[in-house]
Amino acid sequence: MNEMDTYSIKETADLTGIAVDTLRYYEKISLLPRADRKPNSHRIYRDDDIQTLKLIACLKKTGMSLDEMKPFLSLTTRSDLMDFPELHDMIVNHKRKIESQIASLQEVVEFIDSKLIQGEAVPQNCTLTGDRSRKLSVRKP
Structure with missing residues (x-):
């Protein structure tokens, strides 16, 4: 060795x-x-x-x-994922989940960008779409 x-x-x-x-x-x-x-x-x-x-x-x-x-x-680097349909489906579904998370995060980035352009330091209300839709409100001091 x-x-x-x-x-x-x-x-x-x-x-x-x-x-x-x-x-x-x-x-x-x-x-x-x-x-x-x-x-x-x-x-x-x-x-x-x-x-x-x-x-x-x-x-x-x-x-x-x-x-x-x-x-x-457990797969080797030479394994073809297509030879393992269950694993292939699992990784495809995982990829879709990640893509959905990226899309949701992009919505947040766009919202923040729009608030920065408007010059507002703290957004008053934020309504986002996606699997975790909710309305966020910020109290004024």
Whole structure:
């Protein structure tokens, strides 16, 4: 085993931006396979582990739960998602959910932009559409 191809848990945390305790937790819940160990019992991570952790971080940013991620992590980089119809449908639905969230956030940005153009420091009323429609009102001091 070449030491250059392996990383300590601290190096892995630094490379991925994932805390050491979180790395241990991901291993505990089998999101990551059990890490190999050095003779002194310290964990050893490899490039494949780093790539998996980067995928986990990416999927987590989209709001995907750890349980929802597990099936995707079992695929290899050469797997064709079309060979797994359930997973394909799941990721397509997740993408649609993200697109809907982006559209809702864009409405908020446009509302704020319009208020900035009008010169109002604090909007009086904000009615947004989308799945969480509600009327926000701000009290004057």
